[in-house]
Amino acid sequence: MKKSKTAVKGRGEIPSDLEDFLSKNDSRIHDELFEFLRIPSVSAKSEHNGDTKRAADWVKNALDKIGVPAKIYPTAGHPIVMGEWRKAPGAPTVLIYGHYDVQPAEPLDLWTSPPFEPTMRNGKIFARGSVDDKGQLFLHIKALEAHLAMRKKLPVNVVIIAEGEEEVGSDNLAEFVVEQKELLKADAVVISDSAMFAPGLPSILSSLRGLAYFEINVQGPAGDLHSGSYGGAVVNPAMALARILATFHDKDGRIAIPGFYKKVREWDPRIRKQMRSLPFDDRTLMKETSVAALGGEKGYSTLEKLWIRPTCEVNGMLSGYTGEGAKTVLPAKAMAKVSCRLVPDQDPADIAKLMKAHVAKVAPKGVKVRVDTLHGGRPWRAELNGPIYDAARSALRAAFGKEPVITGEGGSIPVVGDFQKILGAPVLLVGFGLPGENAHAPDEWMSDENFRLGMRAVATLWDEYGGKAGRGKSEEVEDDRD
């Protein structure tokens, strides 16, 4: 058991055998990554369907080669690759998820080097998919290889899936997860498809906001009217809509829909304190978005507003005449797309009820108002406690030499909720991207240092997790075999 000694102690050191392997093979590993990045597996474009299939085959072979036998599962869209290694009876099982498809590379003329010709510049690997998500998927494969090469075994049972439709909505993933529920059963799900808060600052993504998306339609007169002949007596639906929307927030930026905050779970003050202490400057965000001031809910820091507080936003608005010049129309109708970002434990269905009741109450007489729910998604929040999180903290500390920070994400990643709901397992979101990585833009890059440290962090993670969560049984098994 000498090989895994460091690991089972949980002291947060990279096991030396794994470090040796990864160092010695660094050049080959980079060559392989570059080969993977050269495949233009753009899932959104059917002209790349051959490339996307080639990328799936490439991942399957990469898994087969390291000793994690893989299969390709066709879907209605692009296939899912699944590799399995289940030779650690008694040890916990982890499900690793990543995706091999990439965003379109356009506009091509804004790339400094060609998007599918990976190029190293200033410690950054430039290529479409470098960080999102081929590089991060690949570092998991290499971490597994380190274990299997050095020890002929893994400290955990592993199921790894790579999908080819993440960039186009993961339309077939949830169905696959439901169908393969038994095969995918795991004690923890680990996903590396996000970014660290800042260079050198390992991060655990602890929350995702949910979504309740509505379309509000205000119907006034049966048809457009002449604003001179009818204006002043017939209620203007666009003005009515504006007045309705204006009731959604109070003057402090707090959402004024009655009951809206009722189910918002408070955060641990220590986590909030840590969030407020993160190296973040409002001016950076202002500069990035070209605004002269930020807004939002009073009493919260910008990161808290983005991560742990719900919102109510207008996503679109349309009424009457919007072409050039002046047309004196009193519009027949007005429409707004409105969506609320939700935080635990808000429920999209509850919010829909509150929204509908509120709009019905504030809508003026003389117009008919309809609120339709277009889309909903539950918010997600990691418990941040338990073996996988403890192991992650330890592994990240080992690789980066720093205590990981807890971050949030204002957007929604439906797959996380799906995994947690369908498989009932905690999800660990540990990503190695960096701010400014241009994930969906020209000149996408991944920090080469993060790629290396990421491999080491997850390689260490399996020792930490296998050692901690499955120590007893795992060691027994190892004893049997060793």
Next chain:
Amino acid sequence: MKKSKTAVKGRGEIPSDLEDFLSKNDSRIHDELFEFLRIPSVSAKSEHNGDTKRAADWVKNALDKIGVPAKIYPTAGHPIVMGEWRKAPGAPTVLIYGHYDVQPAEPLDLWTSPPFEPTMRNGKIFARGSVDDKGQLFLHIKALEAHLAMRKKLPVNVVIIAEGEEEVGSDNLAEFVVEQKELLKADAVVISDSAMFAPGLPSILSSLRGLAYFEINVQGPAGDLHSGSYGGAVVNPAMALARILATFHDKDGRIAIPGFYKKVREWDPRIRKQMRSLPFDDRTLMKETSVAALGGEKGYSTLEKLWIRPTCEVNGMLSGYTGEGAKTVLPAKAMAKVSCRLVPDQDPADIAKLMKAHVAKVAPKGVKVRVDTLHGGRPWRAELNGPIYDAARSALRAAFGKEPVITGEGGSIPVVGDFQKILGAPVLLVGFGLPGENAHAPDEWMSDENFRLGMRAVATLWDEYGGKAGRGKSEEVEDDRD
């Protein structure tokens, strides 16, 4: 002077010679009207350019025939026909304005009888242009004919112009009026291109609202942002716009832009009382527009809201994603078209200043707001006193057997302001249409009774006006010639 005896007394009776002429020639007059209505002079459609020219020629000939020599004045668009009769030195001069062009007839399948085949049904003359404005222009020509046929002269000097672009914005009229200012010089302008308030209720249109039309642009971030990643911290320009628009009215429907009502001239309480006594039912308007309730400014009747009170309406609104389904975008910008209907003595330039100052004050931090003025027009209000109005009251009483009512119009007719401003003459708006006449819709009609009474009313008007305004001089002149 026996012929005009009735007239100069101003007792409101149709002079018997004119009545005789109009009765005896009724059938021919209708034949001529129908011939005029058969010309599809649709100014908006270039395929009808030949017809529009034919209609201009037809009007010129109709004027020549009755003894009002006419000329055709080309413009950059459709020509203007001008006829002149100036043989009553010392008598006042009237400028009669009408238009020979018509709205497009589409949708054709909604017409009961073909739009350019005039058909009499239930006392209504159905045809495109019957009431707007060929029928009303033609009744003026026939009233002049009655005078000239029976008396070989007119009690007033007459300039009559018929334009061919009223339905497409009268683009070339103002320039023509400026150019021909000397020829068009008149003591009063008379226009019959409006409707009576109700059947049997002769009406003088006493006011038109002006217009101040704005485009409000709210710029948030430089580009559309992900509403999850940025929502809650970056100010949403669509929500900002809604909140700005919501400040334009208070809860009583009164416009809340500071200073907005400062220049609103109060109406004579007697006129307001008369307006409130007009046979008008809110339910009719609600049914017509398919709304369950009316709105607007508290403390005013619906007609007052439409005629004598200013408004602030949204004419159009656009922001972010307005297609099908859900897109989670925090829009970069939002736009609203907003227009205020103005009443005397509000000034569009003043209102623009007030609007800009108000928007700048209420705009939230974090967005840039720009207010552009697109269009402005002054409100208009008749003095309702003076010889032309006295004469009109008397003539309408004579023809309809009822005291005329004073009505207003919520829309704007720029040509009225142009005439008043360029020529410095009072404008009398006396129309013979009726509610429900489908002026711009299929099955346009003019009441045949109103066509006949209209001819008699304006024929009487010239006696009343010539007799009153120019009595002294006019009689001297007549003495010279008679």
